[in-house]
Amino acid sequence: MKKKGDMATMLNSSGYIFRETINSMKRNPWLSLASVVTVMVSLVILGYSIFFLANAANMAKSFESELEIGAFVQIEYTPEEVQDLKSQIEQMPGVESVTLVTKEQALEDFGKTLGGSQGNIVSDVGGTNPFPDKLTVKATDPQNVKALASSLESNPGLYKVRYGQDFVDQLLKFTQWLRWIGFGVVAAFGVAAVVLISINVKMNVFSRRREIQIMKLVGASNSFIRWPFLIEGLALGLVGGTFAAVIVGLGYNWITVYVQSTLTFLPVVQNEVLFRQVSMGLLLGGMVMGALGSLFSLQKFLRA
Amino acid sequence: MIQLTNVSKIYPNGARALVDVNLKIGKGNFVFLVGPSGAGKSTLIKLLYREETPTRGQVQINSKNLVRMKDREVPYLRRNIGVIFQDFKLLPNKTVFENVGFALEVIGVAKREVRNRTLATLELVGLKAKETAYPHELSGGEQQRVCVARAVINNPALLVADEPTGNLDPDTAWDIMELLYDINKRGTTIVMATHARAIVNKMQKRVIAIENGRVARDEEKGGYGYDA
Numbered sequence: 065m066k067k068k069g070d071m072a073t074m075l076n077s078s079g080y081i082f083r084e085t086i087n088s089m090k091r092n093p094w095l096s097l098a099s100v101v102t103v104m105v106s107l108v109i110l111g112y113s114i115f116f117l118a119n120a121a122n123m124a125k126s127f128e129s130e131l132e133i134g135a136f137v138q139i140e141y142t143p144e145e146v147q148d149l150k151s152q153i154e155q156m157p158g159v160e161s162v163t164l165v166t167k168e169q170a171l172e173d174f175g176k177t178l179g180g181s182q183g184n185i186v187s188d189v190g191g192t193n194p195f196p197d198k199l200t201v202k203a204t205d206p207q208n209v210k211a212l213a214s215s216l217e218s219n220p221g222l223y224k225v226r227y228g229q230d231f232v233d234q235l236l237k238f239t240q241w242l243r244w245i246g247f248g249v250v251a252a253f254g255v256a257a258v259v260l261i262s263i264n265v266k267m268n269v270f271s272r273r274r275e276i277q278i279m280k281l282v283g284a285s286n287s288f289i290r291w292p293f294l295i296e297g298l299a300l301g302l303v304g305g306t307f308a309a310v311i312v313g314l315g316y317n318w319i320t321v322y323v324q325s326t327l328t329f330l331p332v333v334q335n336e337v338l339f340r341q342v343s344m345g346l347l348l349g350g351m352v353m354g355a356l357g358s359l360f361s362l363q364k365f366l367r368a
Numbered sequence: 369m370i371q372l373t374n375v376s377k378i379y380p381n382g383a384r385a386l387v388d389v390n391l392k393i394g395k396g397n398f399v400f401l402v403g404p405s406g407a408g409k410s411t412l413i414k415l416l417y418r419e420e421t422p423t424r425g426q427v428q429i430n431s432k433n434l435v436r437m438k439d440r441e442v443p444y445l446r447r448n449i450g451v452i453f454q455d456f457k458l459l460p461n462k463t464v465f466e467n468v469g470f471a472l473e474v475i476g477v478a479k480r481e482v483r484n485r486t487l488a489t490l491e492l493v494g495l496k497a498k499e500t501a502y503p504h505e506l507s508g509g510e511q512q513r514v515c516v517a518r519a520v521i522n523n524p525a526l527l528v529a530d531e532p533t534g535n536l537d538p539d540t541a542w543d544i545m546e547l548l549y550d551i552n553k554r555g556t557t558i559v560m561a562t563h564a565r566a567i568v569n570k571m572q573k574r575v576i577a578i579e580n581g582r583v584a585r586d587e588e589k590g591g592y593g594y595d596a
Contacts, residue, residue: 077476275459281417282518283447284474286440 077288084292085299088268095267096300099260103304103353104311106253107346111312113246114342118333120239126331127228127235130206133213134226137197141221146197149221153201156215158208163200170195196223254353261300261357265293269361290362297358298351305350309343369395369526369557370416375425377411377581385411386422387581393559395525398552400568401561402592403578409561412578413530416559417449418442429526447475450519450527450556454534456511458503458518464490465499468517475522489521493547509540513547520551527551529560533567541567565592 089096135153137146146164154162165173171193201216203209209227217225269276279289316339320332370393377386385408393399401409414420415427418434427434429445437445458467469486477485490496493513503511512532519527529548533541545567552558562568568575568591575590576583585593 077474079479080473274457278457278459278470279474280443281446281451281457282471282474282522283443283445285443288474288476 077291081291081295085295088265088272088292088296089299091271092264092267095260095264099257099264099300099357100304100307102253102257102260103301103350104307106250106257106353107305107308107349108311109246109253110250110349111308111342111346112315113242113250114345115312115316115333115338117239117243117246118335118338119331120235120242122331122333124232124235124239127231130209130228132227133201133203133209133216135199135201135216135219135222136224136226137199138221138223139196141197145221146199149219150199152221153199153216153219156212158204158212160202160204162202165198165200167193167195167197170198257301257304257353258357258360261297261354262361264300265297265358266361268296269293290358293362294355294358297354297356299354301350301352301354301357302347303350304353305347308350309346312346313339313343369393369397369430370559371426371428372412372415373426373428375415375422375427377408377415377420378423384581386415386578389425389578389581389583391576391583391586393557396552396555396557398549398558398571398573399560400571400573400575400590401559401578402563402568402575402594403584404594405563407578408581409578410530413528413559413561416526416528417446417451443475447522448524448526450516450522450524452512452515452519452527452529452532454531456503456515456535458511458514460503463500463502464495464506464514467503467514468521471518471521485521486517489517492520492550493517507540508536509543512536512540512544516544516547516551520556523556525555525557527556527558529558529562531562532560533562533564538566545571565594568592 137149141149143166146166150162150164153159174195199222201212203212213225213227216222276289320334323330323332370391372389372391375386375389375391376384378384389408389412401412403409411420415422415434416429418427418437421427421435425435429449432445434445459470462470465486468489469482472482472485487496487499490499493516495510495513495517498506498510503514506514512535516532527548532548533544536544541564548558548560549571572589574588575585575593577585577593
């Protein structure tokens with residue numbers, strides 16, 4: 065008895081529902097604006113967090129696949145022993161080349177980075193050269209870097225092996241941390257947005273209570289009475305989501321261009337698919353917040 | 369058509385509005401509910417369009433059980449019940465036409481049909497000339513006619529009225545009663561709570577007197593029965 069003709073009913077009612085939605089948004093313009101802005105802020109933060117995390121993951125991956133491994137030779141090794149070690153490593157499978165940076169060279173480079181220091185650097189740093197000899201090992205295949213690094217670690221002639229992994233570990237720790245903070249901030253703003261939308265809808269329910277009373281009296285279905293309010297919430301959320309998508313999209317584009325022209329070594333994610341997914345996600349997120357806000361305020365009334 | 373079985377209604381504040389009421393009202397009947405203020409007439413009316421549900425007992429309309437009815441089924445019950453109030457309950461910012469058509473619009477009737485049926489109903493209640501007027505531009509009697517039009521536009525089997533003439537002068541009240549009489553003649557069952565002695569005495573319809581929540585008297589072709 066109730067499913068019959070629901071489509072026709074919806075069609076006949078769409079004009080009414082649309083009019084009511086516009087009217088309610090006009091009724092409380094400031095509250096509507098506040099709702100839209102909070103939705104927007106929460107989603108902008110969400111959007112940038114996603115892009116940041118995507119970039120961090122991408123960075124981690126590209127550093128992981130760096131071909132170079134830094135292997136530090138035991139400090140007491142003589143130059144001859146270092147040469148032996150170098151040729152020994154050159155023979156290892158998967159190694160493309162080995163370059164030696166001697167401790168003297170390292171000290172000199174260090175001195176250069178200090179710039180100002182004139183006299184004897186060795187005496188400046190305490191009489192002995194603190195730097196070890198370093199072998200820069202280049203792998204033939206990025207896939208091999210990790211295996212190669214671990215086999216180098218077991219070489220008694222080397223006391224430390226460094227490759228992208230170190231940096232990656234730190235980066236991952238940081239992104240983990242950021243993920244929680246981001247989650248917290250997004251959740252806080254999300255809750256605020258839902259509450260504001262819910263207040264917005266509630267006020268409109270209140271200002272239309274006579275009309276609603278009569279609608280119930282003449283047998284308007286609950287869903288018919290709810291639709292304008294639900295759509296109002298959805299519309300507020302969607303507008304917020306749209307602004308957020310535009311801000312995140314334009315902002316990210318700008319940052320990308322800036323980073324690529326100044327920090328050329330940083331790999332920046334420019335993924336059309338991710339871009340579209342994030343935009344759609346933000347729109348959807350806005351609508352979900354709007355729907356939640358409406359549902360919270362409609363839950364209590366319209367029982368019968 | 370209407371059957372109340374052992375119906376009691378106790379409000380959350382402890383007020384006993386109805387006590388063990390048993391009633392049968394047949395299809396096409398015209399019934400007056402009389403009795404002192406606060407005797408339970410309004411509660412009885414509210415049970416009929418399921419604004420309230422009884423604390424105990426059963427309410428049936430057209431063999432539908434209103435107590436066991438789910439909330440989401442209530443709108444479909446109400447499409448078959450017209451309700452009229454003492455205070456009209458019209459929407460002030462809508463015209464006569466819009467107020468009456470509203471009852472069809474919000475149950476999803478197509479625009480053209482809303483228009484045709486609204487005009488026909490306004491003709492029935494004698495307000496066709498006032499279709500573009502707003503409620504505040506109408507007299508009390510005219511406002512009540514709008515309310516009646518809104519209540520009957522969906523051709524309900526049952527029309528319930530809670531003191532529909534309470535705010536009207538005697539002449540206007542008679543106009544409304546004639547209108548209800550016509551509607552009843554077309555087959556609509558009418559249950560009307562009232563304090564209008566003259567009307568009850570003259571119409572010679574079934575009278576049910578409620579006192580302290582109980583049925584004190586139930587007569588075919590009865591009179592008002594209370595001294596002035």
